[in-house]
Amino acid sequence: MLLALRDLRFARGRFALIGAVVAMIAVLGVILSGLASGLADSGVSALRGLPATHLAFDKSASGELFSRSIVTKATWQRRAAQPGVRKAEPLGQQLVHAQLTGSRAKQLDLAVFGVEPEGFLAPSPTSGKPLSKSSANGVLISQDIVKEGVRVGDRLTVGQAGTPLTVVGTIGHASFGHVGAVYAPLSLWQKLHYGLPGKIPAAAAGQATAVALQLDSSADVSAIDKRLGTQTVDQAGAFAASPGYTAESSTMTLIRGFLYAISALVVGAFFTVWTIQRRQEIALLKAMGASTGYILRDALTQVTAVLLTATAAGTAIGLALGGAMNGSAPFSLQTGQVALAGTLLIVLGLAGAAVAVRRITKVQALTALGANR
Amino acid sequence: MTHPAATPASSAGTAVPPALRLTDVTLRLGSDEQQVTALDRITLTVTPGEFLAVTGPSGSGKSSLLAVAGGLQTPTEGTIRVAGADLTTLTERQRTAHRRLHIGYVFQNANLLASLTALEQLLLPAHLAGRLDASARTRAGDLLEAVGMTHRADRRPHQLSGGERQRVGLARALVLSPEVLLVDEPTSALDRARARDVADLLAEQTRKNNTATVMVTHDTEILDAADRVLALRDGRLT
Numbered sequence: 001m002l003l004a005l006r007d008l009r010f011a012r013g014r015f016a017l018i019g020a021v022v023a024m025i026a027v028l029g030v031i032l033s034g035l036a037s038g039l040a041d042s043g044v045s046a047l048r049g050l051p052a053t054h055l056a057f058d059k060s061a062s063g064e065l066f067s068r069s070i071v072t073k074a075t076w077q078r079r080a081a082q083p084g085v086r087k088a089e090p091l092g093q094q095l096v097h098a099q100l101t102g103s104r105a106k107q108l109d110l111a112v113f114g115v116e117p118e119g120f121l122a123p124s125p126t127s128g129k130p131l132s133k134s135s136a137n138g139v140l141i142s143q144d145i146v147k148e149g150v151r152v153g154d155r156l157t158v159g160q161a162g163t164p165l166t167v168v169g170t171i172g173h174a175s176f177g178h179v180g181a182v183y184a185p186l187s188l189w190q191k192l193h194y195g196l197p198g199k200i201p202a203a204a205a206g207q208a209t210a211v212a213l214q215l216d217s218s219a220d221v222s223a224i225d226k227r228l229g230t231q232t233v234d235q236a237g238a239f240a241a242s243p244g245y246t247a248e249s250s251t252m253t254l255i256r257g258f259l260y261a262i263s264a265l266v267v268g269a270f271f272t273v274w275t276i277q278r279r280q281e282i283a284l285l286k287a288m289g290a291s292t293g294y295i296l297r298d299a300l301t302q303v304t305a306v307l308l309t310a311t312a313a314g315t316a317i318g319l320a321l322g323g324a325m326n327g328s329a330p331f332s333l334q335t336g337q338v339a340l341a342g343t344l345l346i347v348l349g350l351a352g353a354a355v356a357v358r359r360i361t362k363v364q365a366l367t368a369l370g371a372n373r
Numbered sequence: 374m375t376h377p378a379a380t381p382a383s384s385a386g387t388a389v390p391p392a393l394r395l396t397d398v399t400l401r402l403g404s405d406e407q408q409v410t411a412l413d414r415i416t417l418t419v420t421p422g423e424f425l426a427v428t429g430p431s432g433s434g435k436s437s438l439l440a441v442a443g444g445l446q447t448p449t450e451g452t453i454r455v456a457g458a459d460l461t462t463l464t465e466r467q468r469t470a471h472r473r474l475h476i477g478y479v480f481q482n483a484n485l486l487a488s489l490t491a492l493e494q495l496l497l498p499a500h501l502a503g504r505l506d507a508s509a510r511t512r513a514g515d516l517l518e519a520v521g522m523t524h525r526a527d528r529r530p531h532q533l534s535g536g537e538r539q540r541v542g543l544a545r546a547l548v549l550s551p552e553v554l555l556v557d558e559p560t561s562a563l564d565r566a567r568a569r570d571v572a573d574l575l576a577e578q579t580r581k582n583n584t585a586t587v588m589v590t591h592d593t594e595i596l597d598a599a600d601r602v603l604a605l606r607d608g609r610l611t
Contacts, residue, residue, distance in 0.1 A: 002500050003488070010488030010529070284484050287445060289473025290501045291466070365469075366445045368480055369436045369557050 003285075004302040018270045019310040022349060025263045026314025027321065029341040030333070032259065034322045036252035037337055038330035039178075043248065044239045046113065046142070046174040046181040051120055052212035054221070055091065055238045056230040065241035066093045066176075066209055071230065073206035078228055084219025089119045090208030092189035095179055095243075098156040098165065100149070108148055108156070111176035112139075114189020114208065121212050123183055128152040128169025131185055138168035139188070144180030146170055161197040163188075177243040178330065256341075260348045268352030271303060275359045279367070286365035295360050303353040307346045315342050391418035391454075392552040392585035393442060398451030400437050400608075411437040412448065413608040419585035421552065424576050426599035427589045427610075434608040435589035439555045442587060443476050444468040456552040473502050477546030477584070479556040479575075483538035485530040491541045492517060492526040498548045509548070516544040519581070520574060536567035543574060547582050554579065556588035560595055572598035 008015050041048075056079060057069035071090070080088035092114025100106045115121040117131035124130065125140055132138065141150055150156070156165040165184065174181035184192070190207060194200040213232070215221070221232045233241060240246050275282075285295055315338060325331045400412040411434045419425050429435050440446040441453060444460040453460040456475040460468055477498075485494050495516060499509035517523050520540040530538055539559055546554055556575060560568035572595035579586040588599065596602045604611045 002493070002497065002505075003486070006486075006488040006493065280484070281486055284480065284486070285501075286469070287443070287472075287478050287480075288498060288501060289469055289476075291469055294501065364445075366440055368478070368484060369440055369445065 004298045004305065007302060008305060014274070015306055018267070019306055019313075021266055021270075022263065022307060022310035022345070023314035023317065025259060025266070026311045026342060026345055027318040028259055029256070029345055030315055030318025030338055031322060031325075031331075032252060032256050033337040033341045034318075034325075034331045034333045035329065036249070036256070037334050038332040039248050039252065040239075040245070041332045042175050042178045042330040043245045044176065044242050046111065046176040047235065047238050047242065049123070049172075049174050050091075050212060051214070052087075052091075052235075053215050054213040054232050054234050055241075056088075056211040056213060056225070056228075056232040057209070057241070059225065059229045059231050061231075063241075064243050065231075065233075067095075067243065069209055070207050071209070071211055073208075075228055075230060076208065076211040079211045079213065079224070079230070082219070082224045082228075084216045085213060085224075086216060087120050087212075087214040089116050089121050089212050090186055091115060091121060091210050091212040092186055092193060092207075093176070093209045094189060094193050095177060096158050096192055098158045101155050101157060104149055104154075106149065108145065108150070109179045110145065110156075110158070110182045111179040112158075112182045112184050112189055112192055113176075114184055114186040114193075117185045120214070123171045123174075125169030126171055128167070130169060131183060133185065135166070135168055136185060137164050137166050137188060138185070139165045140169045140171050140183040141167050142171055142174040142181045144173060144175045145182060148180065158192055159195055161191075161195060163191050260344050263345055264348040264352035266352075267303070267307070267349040268356045271299070271353040271356035272359070275299070275357055279363050282360055282363040283365055283368040286363065287368035292361050296357060299357040299360060300350070300354065303350060303357070304346075307349045307353075311342050311345050311349075314345075389420045392421045392456060393417070393419040393587065394452075394454040395442060396452045396454075398441055398448045398453060400434075400441055400446065401449045402437075410608050412441065415451070415608075415610055417603075417610065419553070419587055421583045421585050422580055424579040424586045424588070424598070424600045426596050426602045427587060427605050428591060428593060428596060428602060429589075429605035430591065433605045435591075435605055436557065437608070438605065439478075439557050439587065439589055442553070443478060443555050444472050473498070474549060475552050477549070477551040477554045479539070479542050479546045479554065479559055481558040482535070482562050483530070483542035485538055485541060485545075487530055490527050490529055491522055491533065491537075494530075494541050494545045495548050498545060502549060504549070512550075513544075513548055516547055517541075519578065520544045534567075535562045536570060539563065539567075539571050540574065543571070543578060547578060547584070550582060550584075552585060554582075554584040554586040556586060556590075558590055558592075559588065560590065560592045565594060568592060568595055569598075571595075576600075 057065040058071050061069035076088055076090045094112045096110050096112055098108045098110050117133050122131050152167050154167045190205055191200055194204040225232050322331055322333050395415050395417040398412055398415040402409050402411050441448045458471055495513035499505045517526055522540050559571050576598045
């Protein structure tokens with residue numbers, strides 16, 4: 001690879017330019033990956049943390065199921081008795097506005113999950129006390145709410161009804177629809193969902209958003225759905241049912257797709273021009289007895305060296321910038337995502353360059369001679 | 374048909390097998406209606422150590438002669454034997470491999486690679502042949518010295534004069550000791566003194582390396598450096 005490396009050194013200005021472009025694309029790739037992961041995490045991390053394999057929603061609901069589905073007590077009770085169902089419990093979900101009272105008064109958005117206080121969905125607190133039936137207004141708040149300045153012992157009031165919540169403990173990071181999660185007893189969630197002051201009607205007291213399930217592999221989900229009038233989704237399906245999740249994911253995927261397509265075109269365009277500029281040298285090499293395969297390998301080595309170096313540099317810069325962004329934006333870096341972004345950039349860049357350097361096969365050795373130049 | 378002028382005089386009656394033999398080589402270019410005969414029944418032999426100059430005006434077929442002799446172009450008719458192999462019967466891949474080891478080209482304006490130093494230009498043929506070892510490096514150093522370029526070994530083409538580039542080009546063509554050396558207008562961009570230097574160097578290296586050298590040129594001032602001179606006009610040797 002004598003020539004490839006010598007060319008890189010000799011034409012370092014030109015290669016530095018294309019390297020800088022590839023590095024900037026790599027930076028953007030890392031940041032977009034981080035934002036995509038961060039947005040997804042901010043959208044569905046509470047669902048990800050649920051110890052359920054499936055969620056069963058009302059069959060007539062569609063689209064964003066969490067805001068449209070209502071299931072009744074009869075549904076979750078019958079659901080628990082179906083074959084292949086290990087556990088079944090009601091899960092309520094509601095996005096609410098709350099007011100922190102006292103000297104640190106402030107307004108907050110909360111993603112309230114209603115669970116049975118001693119059921120399998122109730123999270124274990126990292127500080128404070130767990131949910132209990134005896135503490136009807138006691139809630140657990142996620143670290144996302146803690147960051148807003150709320151502490152164990154604080155009182156919050158929710159909505160026009162002024163339903164009081166008392167923070168009895170905290171859990172780790174959990175959010176839903178980019179709003180910090182709060183876990184409340186199902187009875188409290190039903191009050192919040194009803195939304196009016198006073199005693200809630202009996203019908204509203206027997207409602208939840210979905211039934212959280214732990215299913216065996218033997219469970220015939222479609223048969224159960226047919227019998228009970230529900231629609232059951234797995235975890236990925238539950239994510240898609242979350243507010244804005246599908247739109248955000250597809251937008252980020254589209255942006256990243258365009259970015260990689262652009263990178264392949266940019267690298268391809270550069271190496272097309274570079275190959276055209278080298279036509280005379282390629283003809284000379286062929287006249288000297290270099291095989292087309294050798295010249296192609298040499299050119300692709302050059303492309304690989306540029307892409308690897310620039311992608312590594314860009315990824316490192318992207319990681320540093322991502323680290324600096326931590327907290328100011330929904331940003332979450334995952335090794336797999338970063339590796340995939342870098343690999344895609346290199347593979348698509350190589351594909352673009354491979355198309356460009358195919359021109360090498362068409363250069364005639366004959367053109368090295370004077371009369372044919 | 375063998376042209377009388379294309380056969381070298383045998384010295385002291387000893388028959389030396391030719392390193393290059395073209396027999397009835399015809400090259401026609403273009404389509405049927407606008408076909409041009411670039412080479413017309415050329416027969417030519419060049420023996421090891423012989424320096425043949427072929428002269429002629431532009432368009433007479435000089436470059437075509439070098440192209441077919443080196444296997445860069447396949448003749449319409451005739452045979453070309455280089456170092457024992459008939460190039461017209463070889464595949465493209467075989468011709469390329471044969472050229473790599475047995476034929477050296479010296480190009481117009483040297484045609485050096487811009488990114489390589491003078492020494493690296495000489496190492497390139499050995500690299501292409503997979504023979505880049507200590508002996509190749511020694512040979513490259515010796516050849517640079519032979520063409521008077523040792524002191525410019527680390528310079529790139531843009532740092533060399535036209536004459537220096539041509540010297541490096543000549544040394545590069547000789548590095549794998551090819552049996553046949555094909556030289557394309559080596560003095561076209563040089564002044565008279567430098568052209569004379571390059572022509573004398575070609576003659577000297579031809580003898581020293583025992584190559585069969587064919588130089589095409591329109592520069593009549595340097596023809597006396599050759600052992601034999603042929604004229605090419607309208608694709609025919611005269």
